[in-house]
Amino acid sequence: MPQPDHVSRLGVADPATLDEDLQAIWRKCVDKLGFVPNVFSAYSLRPQRLRNFMAMYNEVMLSPSGLSKLEREMVAVVVSSANRCYYCLVAHGAAVRQLSGDPELGEMMALNYRVAVLDARQRAMLDFAWKMTTTPWLIAEADRAALRAEGLSEADIFDLAETIAFFNLSNRMASATDMMPNREYHRAVRA
Numbered sequence: 001m002p003q004p005d006h007v008s009r010l011g012v013a014d015p016a017t018l019d020e021d022l023q024a025i026w027r028k029c030v031d032k033l034g035f036v037p038n039v040f041s042a043y044s045l046r047p048q049r050l051r052n053f054m055a056m057y058n059e060v061m062l063s064p065s066g067l068s069k070l071e072r073e074m075v076a077v078v079v080s081s082a083n084r085c086y087y088c089l090v091a092h093g094a095a096v097r098q099l100s101g102d103p104e105l106g107e108m109m110a111l112n113y114r115v116a117v118l119d120a121r122q123r124a125m126l127d128f129a130w131k132m133t134t135t136p137w138l139i140a141e142a143d144r145a146a147l148r149a150e151g152l153s154e155a156d157i158f159d160l161a162e163t164i165a166f167f168n169l170s171n172r173m174a175s176a177t178d179m180m181p182n183r184e185y186h187r188a189v190r191a
Contacts, residue, residue, distance in 0.1 A: 002183075003180055003181075003183070004178075004180055005180075006178070006180060007038045007041045007042055007179065007180060008038070008041070008042035008045075008177040008178065008179050008180075009177055009178040010042070010045060010177050011045065012041040012042060012044050012045065013041075013044035013045055013047070015036075015041075015044070018044060018047065019047060021051075022044070022047060022050065022051075025040070025054070026040075033184075034184065035182050035184055037091070037182060038087070038179060038180060038181060038182050039053075039087065039091070039170075039174070039179065040054070042173075042174075042177055042179045056166060057166070060072070060159075060162055060163050060166045061073075061076075061163070065155075065156070065159045066152065066153055066155060066156035066159065067125075067156060067159050067160060067163070069099055070096065070099040070100055071122060071125060072159075072163050073092050073095040073096045073099055074096055074105075074109050074113070074122065074125075074126060075125065075126065075129045075160065075163045075164060075167070076088060076092040076095075076163065076167045077089060077092045077093050077096055077106065077109035077110055077113075078109055078113050078126045078129045078130055078133075079129055079130075079133045079164055079167040079168060079171065080092060080110070080167060080171055081109065081110050081111070081112075081113070082129075082130055082133040082134050083133065083168065083171040083172070083175070084175075085170075085171035085174050085175055086174070086180075086181065087174040087179045087180065087181045088167060088170060088171055088174060089110045090181035090185045090186060091181045091182070091185045092106075092167075093106035093107065093109065093110050093185075094106065094185040094186075096109055109126075113126050113130075120150050121150040121151055121152070124146050124147055124149075124150040124152075125147065125150075125152070125160055127146075128143055128146070128147060128160060128164075129160070129163075129164045131143065132161065132164045132165075133164060133168055144157055147160070
């Protein structure tokens with residue numbers, strides 16, 4: 001049974017009505033990915049917020065960091081697993097599969113990251129992501145010390161916390177709007 005056909009229960013803007021800068025992004029997405037990520041379409045109802053969302057995503061996920069792109073995507077999936085965010089589990093699970101070259105890792109991150117064979121650094125990061133998502137009021141100095149013990153710097157811990165916080169926000173927007181992932185993500189990097 002396929003997922004529902006809508007992008008967002010709140011609708012999306014007609015791409016032809018978007019400002020030229022956003023239309024250029026739509027064209028770039030189609031050229032590079034073959035599609036426009038549904039999160040962009042959902043945010044298109046509020047063009048300035050879409051710009052802000054893209055800028056924050058790019059800063060959190062693509063800027064230089066002691067956390068690799070794969071590690072940040074793994075965090076995105078673990079946060080989304082805790083929040084049961086369908087959109088982000090599918091989209092970022094595909095990114096984990098692509099970046100790792102491992103078609104099983106995305107599912108392990110989505111369903112139970114604890115079954116994955118991870119190094120101690122990754123395990124500590126994902127344990128912190130899970131705790132910060134499910135019981136943030138229990139985060140204490142011992143949690144930061146555990147990250148430091150695995151080699152994370154203060155800047156790395158900041159980047160980790162910001163990634164976790166960003167995906168908690170993103171998950172809640174996806175859930176509130178009943179955002180559906182692009183079908184292309186389901187098929188990505190399966191073999």
